[in-house]
Amino acid sequence: MTTLPPFEHTRVEDIASTVKTVRASFLAHKTRPLEFRLVQLRKLYWGLKDNENLVLEACKKDLGKPAFETYLTELSWCMNDIVFMSNNLARFAKDEVAEDIPFTNKLLGPRIVKDPLGTVLIIGAYNFPIQLSLGPLIGAIAAGCTAVLKPSESSPHAAAVLQKIIAQSLDPSCYTCIQGAVPETTALLDQKWDKIFYTGSAGVGTIIAKKAAETLTPVTLELGGRNPAIITKNADPRLAARRLLWAKTMNAGQVCVSQNFTMVDKEMLQPFLKECKVALQEFYPQGARQSPDYGRIVNLRQFQRLKKMVDDSNGKIVLGGTMDEADLFIEPTFVLVDSVQDSMIKDESFGPLLPILAIENLDEAIAIANEVHDTPLGLYPFGTKAEMEKVLSQTRSGGASFNDGFFHASIPTLAFGGVGSSGSGAYRGKASFDCFTHRRSVTRTPTWLEGMLDVRYPPYTLAKQKKLQGMNDLKPNFDREGRTIGWVAWLAGLIGIKSVATVIIAAAIKLYLQRRSKL
Template identity: 75%
Template sequence: MAQLPPFEHTSIDAIPSITAGIRASFLSHKTRPLEFRIQQLRKLYWGLKDNSELIAEACKKDIGKSSFEAYLTEISWTMNDCIFMSKNVTKWAQDEKPEDIALTNKFFGPRIRKDPMGTVLVIGAYNFPVQLSVGPVIGAIAAGCTAVLKPSEQAPHTAAVLQKVFAESLDPSCYTVIQGGVPETTALLDQKWDKIFYTGSANVGTIIAKKAAETLTPVTLELGGRNPAIVTKQADPRLAARRLLWAKTLNAGQVCLSQNFTLVDKDIVQDFIRELKTALKEFYPQGVKKSPDYGRIVNQRQFQRLKKMVDDSNGKIVIGGEMDESELFIEPTVVLVDSTEDSMLKDESFGPLLPILPVTDLDEAIKIANEVHDTPLGVYPFGSKEEVAKVISQTRSGGASMNDGFFHASIPTMPFGGVGTSGTGAYRGKSSFETFTHRRSITTTPAWIEGMLDIRYPPYTLAKQNKFSKMNGLKPDFDREGRSLGWASWFLGLIGLKSLTAVVIAVGIRFYLQRRAKL
């Protein structure tokens, strides 16, 4: 095993010149050619692959992540993303023909061009220190942007490896890594960016959004939330227990998508708890603490925060509860609570804590879910087809997995993002390309069409207005009460289409006769 590179803070004084250089590269148009983008994506793939052992070791040191989890959620994820992007970016970058363009407007050649946003700042998170840092940068590369990555200082070993990968694999004049904590991040936010992409807490997200607003800089914010899981009377308690336990033990529960609390029908609460105990033994037969598959809390500050949530709770610990600060170990801890005001529900745990709140029925569960956090990052209903459909239709969330824990977010080509206080914007797959792309509407006005444009020039007359109405007006397919007119709408549309066609033909004939007269 090669030695991990050291983590070194970037000089704050150097940040303005570094970012200016990255911006100059964008303004030189170096990143616009598709060949350059594809080459960078391919080189990044090999940089990740060649340093995969270092990445796994760094993730182990930073957050106790097992080699399997590091490969599953970090290394293979980003490597596959590089390949997927490089295969599809040529297709995505092509000009688009806009939909539903009126016949007269088609003469102007309307199209939508895909332009890169410019120079972007990506601020990563510690819980998935590779995926949540490199993933957005892959989208920025594909879109033709230049980028500065600021990895989380709470995962310093991984941040140092990422700096090594970028320096060895990517064009340093276009892509770089800046290391540090709050002072360095503050200095970065003082620079002018064309887009800021942040993953982390809502509190910091608010600070970043306010700072970006000063320069009207667009942001994508991937935040967390107090995500509810709902287990109805008709749910399979064994299935729900296994899947929700998995969601709370992956990465030791340090997943912004995992359920923050579970609302369980009171009639099956004991069955659900019993199945959680069974699943825990199946997942970790030698004990959770001894298992190489179970991670650790990232640092003492987060450990103490989680411990305080448990200590302040009025609930009853029914499973787990063991903690060891020297190892930053917190056992999966199931707590039976009786109020939404309990400390276990008031804040996002972001750890292996599983509070259970019994409810009388599904309606109460939905009501509580909406009151605790009306725009969580995810919602996870377990029950019959009709019940889970009801939950989806009566709640809001960034995404949802029915009868599972955040599986929707494990599909790397589906858009991932929050709504409301859980975030704004989305990425992954094609959405990663789109979030760093400006859709630029373009038209070309030919000289020969001037005869059609006489209605836009003063002096304005009623005749010109009537002519414009015939060319541009749409016929409603509904009456004054908002009711559909059915077949009548088709008839009206046909009349309108014929009128429009007649105008176009008349203009064409007029142009032809004018040309003949000149000859």
Template identity: 75%
Template sequence: MVELPPFEHTSLDTLATVGDTLRASFLSHKTRPIEFRLVQLRKLYWALKDNAELITEACKLDLGKPSFETYLTELSWCMNDIIFMQKNLARFAADESAPDISFSNKFFAPKIRKDPLGTALIIGAFNFPIQLSLGPLIGAISAGCTAVLKPSEASPHAAAVMQKIVAESLDPSCYTVLQGAVPETSALLDQKWDKIFYTGSANVGTIIAKKAAETLTPVTLELGGRNPAIITKHADPRLAARRLLWAKTLNAGQVCVSQNFTLIDKEMVDPFLREMKICLSEFYPEGARKSPDYARIVNARQFQRVKKMLDETSGNIVLGGTMDEADLFIEPTVVQVTDLNDSLIKDESFGPLLPIIAVDDLDEAIKIANQVHDTPLGLYPFGNKAEVDKVIAQTRSGGVSINDGYFHASIPTLAFGGVGTSGSGAYRGKASFEVFSHRRSVTSTPAWIESMLDARYPPYTLKKGNQLKKMQELTPDFDRQGRSIGWGGWLMGLLGVKSLAVAVVAIGIRLYLQRRSRL
């Protein structure tokens, strides 16, 4: 067992001044050069690689997380993200030419410049303590921001390891990790930031959004949601059972994007439950409790919260149900529920609970999904193409994984985020750069173009008005009823009816003369 660094709360005196220090570094323009950002990213990569054993041990102590899951969802994720970002950073940061609405605008060289927002506050989450903390930090570094990272105190070993990694690898005048709980977080939120990035619960997200609104600070909120899975009568029951069970047993179900409940066609209930039982025995042949591949609930408070939900359900436990608070163990548990106000439905479980609700048809499933949570973080339809297309067309969500459990959230280059009550803003891949950047519109007006601009100056005359119309007025390709009139109508509008008629006659005469000459 490796020796882990200790977790120590940051003093309030340090908290009061750290923002000023990082802001001064940003205003010195230290982080703006692309090469500086690349060096920071590359150093962070090697620090993660060199401290892989510490990270693995920390996640095991905090969450009972298997080494395999730590590598898959924490370590390799962040390292691959760094490699992707540093390879593409110059392209992401390059100026973009603005789309032209008229040819004359080209003379003003309109472009979009990518500017860093400034000094960012990043507040991480406990369930994937490395990924959900360093992932946003990678974006902040790439965009040219300075940043404070405040990891979750609920995963203290991982938080301490991240503090060590950042302190030893990154420029301390630009990036730092601060530790603490509610008092320390509140003290940080009392400061003025240029960006706040928060991952966690909707309740805390609401508090942060209100606090940020006092200083008009932009916020990205990555929240959870009562995410529905939908299994239609044409779905493959084994495929659905296998994939949804995996989604609810990874990290012992402490995954914000996993399904919170499953709406299943009544014809599929029995086949699905049979397959779920088979899959559970395949995943954990000796039982989840004895398996080294099954994580634990993060702490006693979260254990009691999940236990209370299960204690209060009026549903029927059809699989699992075993718990042990001393070991923070909760077995994967399938519960058949009939009441939408059930404790397992009305709140997010954030644990290995799998409530299912039988429905008469797909329309009822869609209606319930929209009723329970109209903007979940994820949506998971299982069925044929027509059924899946209908589900996507008639629902909303942050993302969708068709015939799977949150696969969309496992692709590092695919923008990830919620909508409505499941969050705002997105990150990962290029989106991580963009979420910490400002798209700054820039034009350059040359001196020689002054004669063209003369029409905008007073006194205004009819001649100047006509000149402006010629310069910027576009011709519509639709009629007064909103119907497209196609290229023929567009050409008629461009040339005028008389001009078009003359052109048609001229073309006809020319074709006639060519034919006569060949004869």
């Protein structure tokens, strides 16, 4: 048995001085050099590698998480992210030549400089306590920021391991870990930050956004959502059952991007339910409760919340339903409901509950998806290519996976984030670097250019205005009705030819093209 470090709350009175130290390190430009950032990332990699057993044990104790899941979604994920970021950091941090710059401004050498935002606060989540804490931190380190990490107190063993890894691996004057719950988080939010990154519920996200607004602090919010899955009459019921069951049993359903409810065409309802039963038996032949591959609910409060959703439902349990409060066990539970107002759909379950709503057709499913939560974190249509494209064009969501459950969110280097009430901002891969970076526009005006710049100085004259128009104005390629002008007329307008001359030149060009085509 691995001995886990204890979880100890940080003293609230120490938080201000800790943040002051971390900010001082940024203002001293300690994190600016790329080599410093690379060393920190590499040390973090080995900190994870050397404490692999602690991470596995902590996630098992906090969430009953199988070692396979912890390796796949926590350890391997973060270590690969570090290697990816290390290999690409120089490219990400390199100045960019500004694009789409008018010719008259190119002499000023406009470029984009990648500046770190500053000192940032990262607030992690309990469901993937390592990945959702270190993922943003990796981006902050790569961008050249200093950071304070506040892991979720609901996964205390993982939080304690994170603190140990960060203290042993990273420069303590630049990166530190604060432990605690509401009082400690409140004290952190009372400090001035250059950015706040939060992963969790929409309720807490709202509180953080309001607090950040008081000091005009930018935020990235990775929230949840009542994510819909849609199974049309043309879908493959076996494929849909297996893939959606995987998405809803990973981490015992405690995944912000898993489907919250599934709308099934009435013609497909019975075939789908039949395949769900088969898939459940295949995944957990000895039953989910006895399986070493099935996790547990994080704590009693969350267990009771999930149980109440089932108890308050007017739906019918068609598969599963077994619960054990002492073991924090909830079996994958399929419930057939008949209303979007049912307790199983009204709120995000964040657990292994699978409400199913029969629908008449795809149009009804799209209407319901837009009504229940018009900006979910994920969207999962199953059917033909045309049907999926229709769903994509008529709905909104943070991301979408066609014919699968949240596969888009399992690609480590694909930008991930919500929209509207499911969040704001994105990270992962290059997006993690961008998340903590300010793209600073920079120009350099040569001294010899002064003769061309006299047009901008008073006194303003008609001659200067005409000169400016010649240098500045773009010619439209559309008319007053908003219609695109043909290239001949556009070219004539571009070179300033008017009236009869325009007609003559256009006719000449047309005649030339006709003769050439006959050759």
